Amino acid sequence: MNSPNSTPPAAENVTVCSAKGCRADAVWVLAWNNPKLHTPDRRKTWLACEEHREHLSQFLGVRGFLKDVVTLAEWERRSSAADG
Ligand SMILES: [Zn+2]
Numbered sequence: 286m287n288s289p290n291s292t293p294p295a296a297e298n299v300t301v302c303s304a305k306g307c308r309a310d311a312v313w314v315l316a317w318n319n320p321k322l323h324t325p326d327r328r329k330t331w332l333a334c335e336e337h338r339e340h341l342s343q344f345l346g347v348r349g350f351l352k353d354v355v356t357l358a359e360w361e362r363r364s365s366a367a368d369g
Contacts, residue, residue: 300357302334304341309334314360316353317345328352330360 300311311332318327333341338354345351355363 300332302337303331304333304337307334307337309336311357313338314353314355314357315341315345315351316355316360317350318352319348319350332357 301307302309302311303315312335313333315331315333315338316328317331318325318329323329331341331345342351342354
């Protein structure tokens with residue numbers, strides 16, 4: 286399977302695009318869920334630069350996995366809001 290998510294990030298705060306071979310800074314977060322593998326409330330995330338947002342969105346969209354596309358800033362804002 287040619288999954289862009291197959292290589293885990295080397296460090297925790299890496300915000301590099303999840304597209305294979307792309308080293309660009311991510312701008313977008315794609316939240317997705319594979320109902321065959323994940324419980325409905327589970328969210329996997331891919332990061333995407335401007336260039337790859339559409340490509341990765343389509344990859345997930347055609348499989349019916351894509352749940353949400355938000356900017357990285359918005360995603361982090363939501364995450365920190367959930368904490369407090
Ligand atoms: Zn990219």
